[in-house]
Amino acid sequence: MSGEAQLEALLQIINTSARQAIAEYKKGGNDAPTINSTEFHPIDFATDTVALKKAVRLLEGACQQLCASLAPPQHTVINFAQSYDWACTGVVLRTKVADALQKYPKGLHVSELSQMVGLEKGKLSRVLRVLASKGCFTEVETDVFANNRLSLITLTSSNPGCLARIHAQDVSQGAEVLYETMTEPDYASSYEPDKAPLIYALKKKGLKGSFFDWMKEDAERRENYHRAMIGLGDIMGSLSVLHHYPWNEVKTVCDVGASIGTFSIPLAKMYPHLKITDQDLPEVLVQAKDVWTKDAPQALQSSQVEFIALNFFEESPVKGKDAYYLRNIIHDWPDAEAAIILRNVRKAMEPHSRLLIHDYVLTPASRKPTADYMGADVAPEPMLPNFGAGNSRMYQQDLNMWFIHNAKERTLDDSISLGSAAGLRLEKVYDLAESAVLEFKLA
Numbered sequence: 001m002s003g004e005a006q007l008e009a010l011l012q013i014i015n016t017s018a019r020q021a022i023a024e025y026k027k028g029g030n031d032a033p034t035i036n037s038t039e040f041h042p043i044d045f046a047t048d049t050v051a052l053k054k055a056v057r058l059l060e061g062a063c064q065q066l067c068a069s070l071a072p073p074q075h076t077v078i079n080f081a082q083s084y085d086w087a088c089t090g091v092v093l094r095t096k097v098a099d100a101l102q103k104y105p106k107g108l109h110v111s112e113l114s115q116m117v118g119l120e121k122g123k124l125s126r127v128l129r130v131l132a133s134k135g136c137f138t139e140v141e142t143d144v145f146a147n148n149r150l151s152l153i154t155l156t157s158s159n160p161g162c163l164a165r166i167h168a169q170d171v172s173q174g175a176e177v178l179y180e181t182m183t184e185p186d187y188a189s190s191y192e193p194d195k196a197p198l199i200y201a202l203k204k205k206g207l208k209g210s211f212f213d214w215m216k217e218d219a220e221r222r223e224n225y226h227r228a229m230i231g232l233g234d235i236m237g238s239l240s241v242l243h244h245y246p247w248n249e250v251k252t253v254c255d256v257g258a259s260i261g262t263f264s265i266p267l268a269k270m271y272p273h274l275k276i277t278d279q280d281l282p283e284v285l286v287q288a289k290d291v292w293t294k295d296a297p298q299a300l301q302s303s304q305v306e307f308i309a310l311n312f313f314e315e316s317p318v319k320g321k322d323a324y325y326l327r328n329i330i331h332d333w334p335d336a337e338a339a340i341i342l343r344n345v346r347k348a349m350e351p352h353s354r355l356l357i358h359d360y361v362l363t364p365a366s367r368k369p370t371a372d373y374m375g376a377d378v379a380p381e382p383m384l385p386n387f388g389a390g391n392s393r394m395y396q397q398d399l400n401m402w403f404i405h406n407a408k409e410r411t412l413d414d415s416i417s418l419g420s421a422a423g424l425r426l427e428k429v430y431d432l433a434e435s436a437v438l439e440f441k442l443a
């Protein structure tokens with residue numbers, strides 16, 4: 001394809017995928033959102049977002065590829081290095097700017113807003129303008145800001161906002177020392193969880209141990225983290241698995257590392273025939289029982305769910321369940337630890353059991369033969385086969401896992417090798433347009 005033909009093909013993908021996304025928003029008689037929308041759209045928190053996400057993955061990937069092709073290269077690369085959106089987002093999250101604006105739908109001047117949130121008005125205005133220029137908050141007139149559909153994500157009531165706060169406040173400390181941890185001898189070649197970049201940074205502040213030890217220290221931090229896990233599910237659209245996995249074929253499910261029921265509460269509600277076992281560390285199950293009591297009391301009354309404490313490095317989950325579901329678990333751990341978890345789950349499995357690993361699946365940015373993708377989606381030419389920026393969150397999440405845990409997101413080949421070393425065979429890939437479910441059986 002000539003250069004111009006490639007650019008034309010990208011324009012075509014942008015046009016078609018944007019129209020597909022608009023059609024998804026308009027289903028059910030609603031209008032599609034714009035940058036000025038001030039409320040969430042009903043689809044924003046729908047559980048099945050696969051069709052919309054497939055369209056947006058093409059749209060974001062093709063738009064960035066077109067811009068990176070046509071913009072001066074120095075312009076694009078400086079954009080990588082000087083994106084301080086995370087720092088500005090951190091400021092509005094920590095000072096609860098969106099909460100303060102809730103009573104002022106027509107907007108509030110920074111001179112009043114700054115008093116409410118305790119920040120100097122000139123600086124606050126500059127932070128808000130950075131975000132408003134990318135569609136988060138509206139600058140209704142000079143220095144008057146109002147909430148919009150994107151800024152609502154930064155409300156204290158928002159679970160994705162809890163995750164954004166972890167990134168802006170905590171993970172960024174790891175990012176800051178990335179170079180040091182890649183060059184200092186003790187850290188450079190290590191994949192131990194306590195040699196992660198964030199832990200390097202926190203050790204200087206007195207932390208001993210790993211990220212989860214740090215989490216144990218503080219109840220508020222723990223609560224924010226578990227709400228962030230619900231937010232991560234919303235961001236990844238992982239509840240699509242409720243619609244795209246054959247749950248009617250199984251009767252018993254063990255949610256390994258279940259957190260506060262982020263996945264298994266909606267699962268219990270949608271599939272009342274399932275018997276669910278939630279397993280996690282004992283202190284997490286205390287918080288989990290409170291959440292189930294509030295959100296799904298009928299599941300407790302009918303004994304649809306049971307809670308069994310588990311340390312997945314030291315013991316196996318309950319035996320003989322039809323499905324062992326591990327969402328955002330394996331990516332928390334380097335290979336050695338991930339292998340122990342999988343071996344312990346394998347010991348609990350019987351021939352009818354399946355192990356479901358629900359994480360991101362990374363693909364190289366170079367094209368492979370279609371069969372090698374085992375059913376995972378591949379972007380059309382001339383796009384990068386891994387959808388480029390359309391999948392940017394999974395590559396960023398790979399870095400997050402590195403910064404926090406010295407762990408990683410894995411490619412299909414990585415997961416196949418990890419499973420096979422634990423006596424498991426990959427049977428099927430369910431591509432949910434951002435995350436994927438890998439179904440393993442006993443080898």
Ligand SMILES: C[S@@+](CC[C@H](N)C(=O)[O-])C[C@H]1O[C@@H](n2cnc3c(N)ncnc32)[C@H](O)[C@@H]1O
Pocket residue numbers: 212229230233256257258259260262263279280281284310311312313326327328329332
């Ligand atoms: C990233 S969260 C994922 C939670 C949940 N599966 C989800 O998708 O929302 C990781 C979970 O692993 C749990 N965990 C960490 N170490 C553990 C261990 N040694 N044994 C059992 N669970 C553990 C954490 O408490 C946390 O709930």
